[in-house]
Amino acid sequence: MGQSLSSQLVNLLAAFLLLIAFAMLSQRRILTLIRLFAWQGAALTASTLIVAYTTGQVHLYFSAALTLLLKVLLIPWVLHRLIDRLQIRWDVETLINIPATMLIGIGLVIFAFALAAPISELANTLTRATLGIAMASVLLSFLMMIVRRKAVPQVIGFLAMENGLFFAATSATYGMPLVVELGVALDVLVGTFIFGIFFFHIREQFDSLDIRHMEKLKQD
Amino acid sequence: MQAVSSPLSGSLIVAAAWVAIAALSLAPSGNAFFARKFAFPLGTLAGLALTAFGLQAIWLAPEQMTLPLGLPDLPFHLRLDPLAGYFLMLLGAVSAGVSIYAAGYFRDETAGRLALIALEYHLFLASMALVILADDAYLFMVAWETMALSSYFLVTTDHKLPAIRSAGFLYLLIAHLGAIAILLCFGVMSGGRGDYTFDALRAAELQPRWATAAFLLAFFGFGAKAGMIPLHAWLPEAHPAAPSPVSALMSGIMLKTAIYGMIRVIYDLIGNVRWEWGMVVLAIGAGTTLFGVLYALMQHDLKRLLAYHSVENIGIILLGFGMSMVFVGFGHPAAGALGLIAALYHTLNHAVFKALLFLGAGSILHATGLRNLNSMGGLIHKMPQTAFYFLVGALAISALPPLNGFVSEWLTFQTALQAPILKNGVVRSLLPLFAATLALAGALTAMCFVKVYGIAFLGRPRAAPTQVQTAQEIHDAGLMERFGMAWLAAGCFVLGLFPTSFLLMLNRVSVSLTRQGLPEAALESNWLWLVPIEPARASYSPIVFLIVIVCVTLLTFILVHRYYHGRVRFSEPWGCGYSEQTARTQDTADAFGQPIRHIFGPLYLMQRHMPAADDAAPRFSLKIHDRHWYWLYLPIARLTEYVSSKIALLQQGKISIYLLYSFLTLIALLIFVR
Numbered sequence: 001m002g003q004s005l006s007s008q009l010v011n012l013l014a015a016f017l018l019l020i021a022f023a024m025l026s027q028r029r030i031l032t033l034i035r036l037f038a039w040q041g042a043a044l045t046a047s048t049l050i051v052a053y054t055t056g057q058v059h060l061y062f063s064a065a066l067t068l069l070l071k072v073l074l075i076p077w078v079l080h081r082l083i084d085r086l087q088i089r090w091d092v093e094t095l096i097n098i099p100a101t102m103l104i105g106i107g108l109v110i111f112a113f114a115l116a117a118p119i120s121e122l123a124n125t126l127t128r129a130t131l132g133i134a135m136a137s138v139l140l141s142f143l144m145m146i147v148r149r150k151a152v153p154q155v156i157g158f159l160a161m162e163n164g165l166f167f168a169a170t171s172a173t174y175g176m177p178l179v180v181e182l183g184v185a186l187d188v189l190v191g192t193f194i195f196g197i198f199f200f201h202i203r204e205q206f207d208s209l210d211i212r213h214m215e216k217l218k219q220d
Numbered sequence: 221m222q223a224v225s226s227p228l229s230g231s232l233i234v235a236a237a238w239v240a241i242a243a244l245s246l247a248p249s250g251n252a253f254f255a256r257k258f259a260f261p262l263g264t265l266a267g268l269a270l271t272a273f274g275l276q277a278i279w280l281a282p283e284q285m286t287l288p289l290g291l292p293d294l295p296f297h298l299r300l301d302p303l304a305g306y307f308l309m310l311l312g313a314v315s316a317g318v319s320i321y322a323a324g325y326f327r328d329e330t331a332g333r334l335a336l337i338a339l340e341y342h343l344f345l346a347s348m349a350l351v352i353l354a355d356d357a358y359l360f361m362v363a364w365e366t367m368a369l370s371s372y373f374l375v376t377t378d379h380k381l382p383a384i385r386s387a388g389f390l391y392l393l394i395a396h397l398g399a400i401a402i403l404l405c406f407g408v409m410s411g412g413r414g415d416y417t418f419d420a421l422r423a424a425e426l427q428p429r430w431a432t433a434a435f436l437l438a439f440f441g442f443g444a445k446a447g448m449i450p451l452h453a454w455l456p457e458a459h460p461a462a463p464s465p466v467s468a469l470m471s472g473i474m475l476k477t478a479i480y481g482m483i484r485v486i487y488d489l490i491g492n493v494r495w496e497w498g499m500v501v502l503a504i505g506a507g508t509t510l511f512g513v514l515y516a517l518m519q520h521d522l523k524r525l526l527a528y529h530s531v532e533n534i535g536i537i538l539l540g541f542g543m544s545m546v547f548v549g550f551g552h553p554a555a556g557a558l559g560l561i562a563a564l565y566h567t568l569n570h571a572v573f574k575a576l577l578f579l580g581a582g583s584i585l586h587a588t589g590l591r592n593l594n595s596m597g598g599l600i601h602k603m604p605q606t607a608f609y610f611l612v613g614a615l616a617i618s619a620l621p622p623l624n625g626f627v628s629e630w631l632t633f634q635t636a637l638q639a640p641i642l643k644n645g646v647v648r649s650l651l652p653l654f655a656a657t658l659a660l661a662g663a664l665t666a667m668c669f670v671k672v673y674g675i676a677f678l679g680r681p682r683a684a685p686t687q688v689q690t691a692q693e694i695h696d697a698g699l700m701e702r703f704g705m706a707w708l709a710a711g712c713f714v715l716g717l718f719p720t721s722f723l724l725m726l727n728r729v730s731v732s733l734t735r736q737g738l739p740e741a742a743l744e745s746n747w748l749w750l751v752p753i754e755p756a757r758a759s760y761s762p763i764v765f766l767i768v769i770v771c772v773t774l775l776t777f778i779l780v781h782r783y784y785h786g787r788v789r790f791s792e793p794w795g796c797g798y799s800e801q802t803a804r805t806q807d808t809a810d811a812f813g814q815p816i817r818h819i820f821g822p823l824y825l826m827q828r829h830m831p832a833a834d835d836a837a838p839r840f841s842l843k844i845h846d847r848h849w850y851w852l853y854l855p856i857a858r859l860t861e862y863v864s865s866k867i868a869l870l871q872q873g874k875i876s877i878y879l880l881y882s883f884l885t886l887i888a889l890l891i892f893v894r
Contacts, residue, residue, distance in 0.1 A: 095876055115890055142886070146879045154875070 006054040010171075013047040014130040017167060018109070021140040024160060025105055026098050030088060033156050034079045040163050041071030047130075048170055059178040060170070066185050067166070075159060075192050082196050083152060086203060093149045093210075101147050105140050112136035134168035149210055151202060155195045162188055227277040228285055228300040231308055231353060234270040238263060238346035245338035252331035255338035260323035263342055267319055270312030270349065277305025278725050282732070284355060291358075297417050299355035302732040303488070306564065306725070307352045307480045313711065314472045314571045315345055321579050321704025322465040324697070325586065337377060337463070344370040344469065351477050357406035357416035364402065364481075368395040368445075371474060374466040375458045387457035394454045398444030402481070405437035409489060421489045431490055435497050438485040439504075445478035448508045448538060450848050452531045456515075459527035460591065464582020467523060471530045472575035476567050479537055483560070486545070487733050495549025498542045499647065505538030506657040513664040514823060517671070517816050518844040520593045520809040522581045525672065526574065529617065532661055533570040537563045539658055540632045543651065547635075550642055553736035558752055559635040560734070561726040566628035568722075569715055573616035573625060576708035580610035583697040583705070584676065593675045593809035600677040603696040607677045609705035614673050616712040618666035622762035622769070624715035627750070629662060630760060634752045664816070671812040680803045717762045719750045810842050825850065 020040045027033050045068045052060030094101065116132035138161050145157035162184070169176045176184075206213035241262050245255040277283070282301035290296045300308075322341065326334055347370060350363035372395070376388035408430055409421045426434060444451040459467045486493065512532030519525035544559025581591075583606045590596055600607040616623040619630075636655035642648040675682075697705065715722060724743070731737040739753060751759045817824060825845040831838030870881070 111887070111890075115894060118894070139883075139886075142879070142883050146876050146883060149876075 006050050009050050010047050010130060013043050013050070014133040014167070014171070016043045017047075017137055017163075018133050018140075021137040021160065021164070022102065022105060024156070025101055025140055025144050028094075028098075030083055030150075030152055031080075033153060034076050034083075037079075037156050037160060037163075038072050038076040040160060041067060041076075044163055044167055045072060047167070051170055051174065055174060057174050059181075060174065062178060063166075063170075063181045066181065070185055070189060071159070071163065074189070078192055078196065079152070079156070082199065086152075086199060088150070088152065095147045095149060101143065105143060108139040108143060109136040112139055130171040131168060134164055134171055136164075137167065138164035140164075151195075151199055155192070159188065159192070226283060227273040227280065227305065228283040228298060228353070230273040231270060231277075231300060231349060232285075232298065234266045234273065234312070235346045235349040235353070237266045238342045238349070241266070242339045242342035242346070245335050245342070249331075252335045252338075255335045256327070256331075259338040259342065260319050260326070263345065264316045264319040264323070267312045267316035267345075271309050271316065272312075274305045274307070274309030274312055275725075277308065278302045278728055280305075290362075294358060296359040297355035297419075298353045298359070299418065300353060302729040303480070303483065304352050306568075306729050307476065308349065310476060310568050310571050311345070311348055311352065311473055314575050314708070315469065317704045317707040317711070318465050318468045318472070318575055318579065319345075319704075320707065321468075321582075321701050324700025324704070325463070325465055325582060327698070327700075333377070337374070340370045340373045341466070341469075344374060344474075348473060348477055352480060355418045357403075357410070357418070357421070360481075361399070361403060361406070365399060367474065367477065368392070368399065371466070371470055375462040375470075377463055377466070378461070384461040387454075387461040391454040391458040394444050394451055398441040398451070398478075401437045401441030401444070403441075405434050405441060405485065408434040408437060409485075418489060422491070426490065428494075431492065432494070432497070434490050435486060435494075436500075438482060438490070439497075439501065442478040442482040442485070443504070446475050446482070446534045446538075447531050448504050448534055449511050449531070450852050452508070452512070453846065453848060453853060455531055456519075456524045456527040456846075459530070459578075460521055460523040464523070464578055464585060467526075468575040468578035468582070471527065471578060472571040475530060475534060476571055479534075479541075479563070479567050483541070483564075483733070487560075493545050493548045495546045495644075495647065498545030498547075498549055499650075501538055501542030501545055502650075502654050503542075505535045505542050506654045507535070508532070508538060509535030509661045510657055511535075511823075513661045513668065514816065514820055515844070515846065517664060517668045517813045518824060521591050522584065522593055522596075522672065522676070523578070523591055525593075525668070526577055526581060529577075529665065529668070530570075530574055532665065533566070533574065533617075536629065536632065536658060536661070537566050537570070539563075539654055540566060540628075540635060543632070543635045543654070546642075546647060546651070547638065548734065550644065550647075552638070552641055553734060554739050555635065555638040555641065557727070557730040557734060557736050557738055558631065558638070560730050561723065561738070562628055562631035562635050564726050564729065565631060565719075565722060566625075569616070569624040569628045569712075572708055572711040572715060573613045573623075576609060576613035576705060576712065577617065579701070579705050579708065580606055580613060583701055586701075587694045587696070593672065595682050596676040597679040597682040597803065597806065598677070599694070602694040605702055606697045606705070609702075609709045610677070611673060612709040612712050614669040616716070618669050619662045620666070621760075622716050622766040624712050624719075627716060627719045627760070627762070629658065631752055632658060634758055637758075638753075667816075671809060675807070675809045675812065679806050682803050682806060682808065717766065719760075719762065720746065720748075723750060723752070810840070823847070 017040060020036050020043065024033055024036050024040075027036060045064050048060055048064040048067060051057070052064060096104075112135040113132040116135055120131050141157050141161035141164055144160070145154050148154050148157065166181075166184075202213075241259050245252070245259045247254055277300045279302075282299060285298045287296040287298060326337060329337065344367060347363045347366035351360060351367060354360035354363055372388055372392050375391055376384055378384050379388070406416060406421070409424060409426065410416055411424055411426065411430070413420065413424070440451075447455040455471075459471060462470065486497070509532050512528050512530070512535055516525050516528035516532060519528060540559050540563030542559075544556045544563060546556075547553070547559060548556035583603065584596070584599060585591055587603060587606075588596070588599070612623070616625040619625040621627075633655055636651050636658075639648050639651035642651070696702075723738075727737045727743065737743070748763055749755075749759045749761045817826070825847050827843040827845065829839070829841040831840060872878075
C-alpha cells in the first residue's frame with residue numbers, strides 16, 4: 001500500500017466521519033444514534049489501523065484495538081441495554097429545529113477548516129489534511145450536546161466528541177502516548193457507567209429523562 | 221549516632237512522634253484507651269524533648285537537611301538555625317504545659333470526641349513544628365495550611381452549636397486570606413525563577429518596588445494569623461469557641477508562628493529592611509495595642525477578654541519589631557538588635573503567661589460552667605490553687621516586676637529611648653509617642669486584670685445557685701491541670717528572674733539573623749543585673765527587686781503580727797444602714813469598665829439597656845460591638861453578595877445554556893490562538 005493510497009483512504013474515512021457527525025446531528029431516533037456512534041467508532045478504528053500500518057507505529061495498533069473494543073462493541077452495547085431498561089426508543093426532541101442546526105453545523109465546519117489550514121501547512125504527517133475534519137466533528141458533537149433535550153443523546157454527543165478528539169490526535173501527531181490513550185479510554189468507560197447510573201436516578205426523581213426538569217434544581 | 225544527636229533530626233523525630241500519637245489516637249478501642257491514657261502525656265514528653273533540641277540549636281551553627289518526601293523533583297527542605305531553635309523551644313516548652321493540662325482537662329470527654337481531639341491536637345503541634353523547620357516555600361505552605369485546618373477543626377469541636385460554626389468559618393476565612401497573601405509574597409520573592417527554597421529566596425536581589433510589595437504581602441498575610449487590626453476579628457470569636465487548652469495553644473503558640481514567619485521573611489528572606497516599613501509596622505502595632513486593651517476592658521466573657529489581650533500583646537511585639545526595623549533601616553543595627561530581642565522576648569513571655577491564663581480560664585469554666593465574669597465571684601475559696609496560678613499569670617501580663625512581662629516591655633521601652641540617635645526628626649519624635657502608647661496599654665492591662673481577678677476570684681458569687689452548679693460541685697483543678705499551670709507559672713518566674721541568660725540567647729539569635737548583636741557593654745551583664753545597652757544608662761535586677769518585695773512583705777507581716785495582734789475581732793460588717801445585702805450589690809465586670817467606657821466612648825459601639833426609675837425588676841445590660849465589623853467587614857460582605865448576585869445571573873439552570881457557555885468559550889479561545 002503506497003503513501004498516496006493510504007492517504008486517500010484516510011481522507012475517505014475522515015469524510016465518512018464528518019458525514020456521520022452530520023447524520024447524528026440530524027437523527028431523531030435514539031437507537032439509530034447509537035448505531036451511528038458505533039459506525040463512527042468503526043471508521044475511527046479503520047483509519048487508525050491504516051495510519052499504524054503505513055507508519056509502523058506499534059502503539060497505534062493497540063489504540064485501534066482499544067477503540068474497536070470500547071467504542072464499537074462495549075459502549076454501544078451498554079447504551080443499548082440502557083435504553084432497553086429505561087424504555088426510551090422514542091424520537092428525540094431538539095431545542096432548535098433540525099434544518100437550522102444543520103446550517104449552524106455547516107458554519108462550524110467552515111470555521112474549523114479555516115482554523116486548521118495554517119496548522120496543516122506546518123504538519124508533514126500522512127494525515128495532515130484531516131485535522132480540519134477532526135476539529136469539525138468535535139465542534140459538531142458539542143453542538144449536538146447543546147441542542148438535545150434528553151440526557152441519553154447528550155451522552156452520545158459527549159462520547160462522539162471524544163471520537164473527534166481521538167481522530168485529531170491520530171491525524172496531527174500519530175496519536176497520543178499509549179498511557180494517555182489508556183487513561184482516556186478508561187475515563188470514557190467509567191463516564192458511561194456513571195451516566196448510566198445517573199439516568200436511573202434522574203428518572204426516579206422526575207419520572208422522565210427530559211433535562212428540562214432539572215431546571216427546578218436551580219437556587220433562587 | 222551523629223544523625224540522631226543533631227537537634228534538627230531530633231526535632232524532626234519529635235514532629236514525627238506527634239504525628240504518630242495523632243494516628244494512634246484513632247486506633248479503634250472501646251473507650252479511646254490510648255487517647256485517654258497516653259496521648260497527652262506522651263505529647264508532653266515530646267514537647268519537653270523539643271524544648272531541649274531548640275535550646276541546643278540556639279548555640280549551634282545552622283543545620284540543613286533534605287527530606288525525600290513531597291512531590292517528585294520537589295523535596296522538602298529543612299533548616300534549623302538559632303531563630304528556628306528559639307521558636308522550637310517556645311513551642312516545646314509551652315505545649316508541654318498545655319499538653320499535661322489537657323491530659324486532665326479532656327478526661328471526661330466521650331470516646332469519639334476524645335479520639336478526634338487528640339488527633340487534631342497533635343497534628344496541630346506537629347504542623348507548627350514543621351512551619352518553623354521549613355526551608356522552602358512549598359513545605360512552609362503545606363505545614364501552614366495543615367496548621368490552619370487542624371486548628372479549625374479544634375475550634376469547631378462543639379460544631380453542633382451554630383455560633384461556634386460561624387466562629388470557625390470566620391477563622392478559616394481570615395486564615396485563608398492570609399495564606400493567599402503569604403503565597404503571593406513567596407511568588408514575588410522568587411521573581412518567576414521557579415526556585416522556592418529559602419536559600420534561593422535569600423540570595424535573590426529584589427528591586428525596591430518589589431521588595432516593598434513582598435513586605436506588604438508578608439505583613440498582611442502573617443498579620444492576619446497574628447491578629448493585628450483590622451484582621452483581628454477572628455480572635456475574639458475563635459478563642460471562646462475552642463476548648464481551653466486549644467485556646468491556650470492557639471493564642472500562646474500559633475500566633476507566634478505568625479511572628480516567626482514575619483521575622484523570617486522580612487529580616488531573613490527579603491533583607492535590606494527599609495525604615496518606612498518599620499513605620500508601617502509601628503503604626504499598626506500601636507493601633508493594635510491600644511485597640512486590643514481598650515476592647516479587652518469592655519468584655520465580660522473571660523475568654524473573649526483574654527483573646528483581646530492577645531491582640532494587644534501582638535501589638536506590643538509588633539512595636540518592638542517595628543522599632544527594630546526603623547533602627548536597622550536608618551543604619552543603627554545595635555539598637556535594631558535590641559528591638560528585635562525585645563520583640564522576641566515578649567513573644568516567649570506572652571506565650572507563657574497567656575497560655576497560663578487560658579488554662580486558668582479553662583479550669584474556671586470546667587468547675588463552674590461559667591465564662592461570664594458578671595456571674596462569677598468568690599472563686600478563691602473554692603479553687604485556691606487555680607486562683608494562685610491565675611494570679612501569677614495576671615501579674616505577669618500586667619507587666620509587674622519581678623515577673624516576665626515586665627522584662628520584655630522594659631526592653632521595648634529601652635529601645636524606644638534610643639530614638640535620639642536617629643537623624644530623621646519626624647521619626648525621632650514619633651518613637652516616644654509609640655512608647656507612650658505602650659505605657660498606656662500597660663496601665664490599662666493592669667486595670668483589666670484587677671477587674672478580672674477581683675470580680676472572678678474575690679467577693680461573693682454573683683449568680684444565683686440555680687444558674688450555676690451548686691457550690692459543692694465547684695472544685696479546684698485536678699492534679700494534671702495543676703501540673704500544667706504550675707509549669708507555666710514557673711516559666712513566668714524563670715523568665716522574669718533570670719533575664720540575662722535569655723538576653724544572651726536572643727543576642728545569639730539576632731547575630732545569626734542580622735549579623736549584629738548588642739554592644740559589648742551589654743553582653744557583660746551578669747546573672748544579677750540586666751544591662752541592655754551600657755551600665756550607665758539603664759539596668760534592672762529582678763532578683764534584688766524580689767528580695768526587696770519579700771523583705772517588705774515579711775517586715776509588714778511581722779510588725780502587724782507583733783503590734784496589732786489580738787485586736788482583731790470577727791463580726792458582721794456594717795451594712796451602711798441597708799437591711800439586706802445581696803451579691804448583686806457588688807461591682808460587676810461591666811461596672812468596672814465604666815470609666816474607660818466614658819473616656820473612650822466614641823471608640824465603642826454600645827448597646828445599652830438602662831432600667832427606668834420605677835422598674836420593678838431593674839436589670840442593666842450592655843453589649844459592646846466592634847466597630848470594625850460595621851466599617852470594614854460588613855461593607856465587604858455586602859459588596860461580595862452584590863457581585864455574586866450579579867454573577868448568579870449566569871446560572872440559568874438549563875444544561876444547554878451551560879454547554880453553550882463552554883462551547884462559546886472554546887470557539888473564542890480557538891479564534892484567539894489562531
